Amino acid sequence: MANGHFSNDLLARLDEPTFAAIEPHLRIMQLETGYVLAETNARIERVYFPHGGIISCVVELIGGGAIESGMIGKDGQFGAGAALDHKVSLNFVIMQVAAHASVIDADKLRLAAQEIPNLRDMMMRYEQFFLAQVQQTAACNAAHSVSNRACKWLLRMQRLVGDDLNLTQEFLAQMMGVQRGGVNAIAQDLQKLEMITYSRGHIHILDLPRIQQRACECDAAINAHFEEIFGSKPMRSSAA
Structure with a gap:
């Protein structure tokens, strides 16, 4: 039977018992271009697993400028790392290209992660990858x-x-x-x-x-980080 949640690669990577535990709390939303997922220093209320599109994490500068620090698509999520530790968003986060997303309340995800180590491990591995992407972007902007x-x-x-x-x-x-x-x-x-x-x-x-x-070599480097952390593609898909 088709499951739209598996359009997101991270959800598709979860084992069946782990996904079954959070599925009742997931809902699918349409995120239009310009939809603000989080303001800078705002508390994370929801965690988003996009099915497509582009989520942009933007560092806002005092003079009014801004620069993107990271990009999130169907291979990732936004909000889990902060939600797990009751923290706030460090960036302004906005939908740059519209798409559907699976969404869960941050409190629900945090409680589930406390009970299910596999879920917490998956979310934190993505946070590790995203940090690698941000670091690669900083080096790229300075050198290329x-x-x-x-x-x-x-x-x-x-x-x-x-x-x-x-x-x-x-x-x-x-x-x-x-x-x-x-x-x-x-x-x-x-x-x-x-x-x-x-x-x-x-x-x-x-x-x-x-x-x-x-x-430049940075796209290949970012892809290599992802493969090293997550390995092969997920076995399940939205058509599974």
Whole structure:
């Protein structure tokens, strides 16, 4: 029988007794673009397991700027690490590309994790991976060219949502750590090289192999971290 919750890779990785324990507390929500999952320093009330789309964790700066510190898709979750320890969100967290998600109240997840070591282990392993992603992003922003970083993010986004991406200029600027005015120049350069098409916030990927060649090593490093922590793909799927 189909189970929509298994559209999220982490839920699909849980063994049957562990998933059965939390399934009654899960509900599926549609998260539209612009939906705020958490404000900076706000208490975590819900934990989200996206089925697709892109969740963006953004560091807000005093001067009004912001930069993305991490991206979450169907291979992850937002909120579990903080929820397990009654903590708050360190970032402003927003839905950049709409999708459904399985959602559970933070208190329910915390109580279940206290009783089920396998659940707590899975959530904390993802937190370990996300920290590795944030650290890799910090190093990438300091050491690699804007063009290389742009291609790295395109690879990550393509893996999460496919070849067609509807993204605001503000998000693209936050993602690449550049001013909004620089986004068009980067996109136009990639378009001239016939790697993408770009118009009014819509990106279509034309040549994924060339984007892979142009990207820095950080996307591969992040993927390697995930595989080392989680191993092979989950056996179950939403059609299971």
